[in-house]
Amino acid sequence: MTMQAEIEQRLRKAFSPEELEVVNESHRHAGHAGDDGSGESHFRVRxxxxxxxxxxxxxxxxxxxxxxxxxxxxxxxALALDAG
Known part of the structure; x- marks a missing residue:
């Protein structure tokens, strides 16, 4: 399972959200601090x-x-959150 799918699965189970969007933004941080080369290091969640x-x-x-x-x-x- 990808990290994106795991994040989505855990949040759906915990909160039964009306809206959920999990975006993998790792490609935008390639070569920066925290980039481990996995392609699964930076995420944005709404x-x-x-x-x-x-x-x-x-x-x-x-x-x-x-x-x-x-x-x-x-x-x-990194995990950027837009929650409400």
Whole structure:
């Protein structure tokens, strides 16, 4: 399973979002710090879910990181979040 698919799967399971878009932006960071050459190091997530909408920005980010777990967050360099 790709990292993009794993991120999507974990977020769908945790939040049942009305909207979810996971974009692999690793190609935009090739050769930069954090690029491990895997092509799966930088991601952008747009998620809309009722559970997240009730939280403040920091709480939303923490909830998303918790849902992804250390297994995912330890393997990526950057995760840009647009959550609500």
């Amino acid at each position: 998620i809309r879910a009722a559970e997240l909408a009730a939280m403040g920005r920091v709480a939303r980010h923490r909830a998303i990181h918790r849902a992804l777990g250390d297994e995912v967050t330890a393997r990526i360099h």
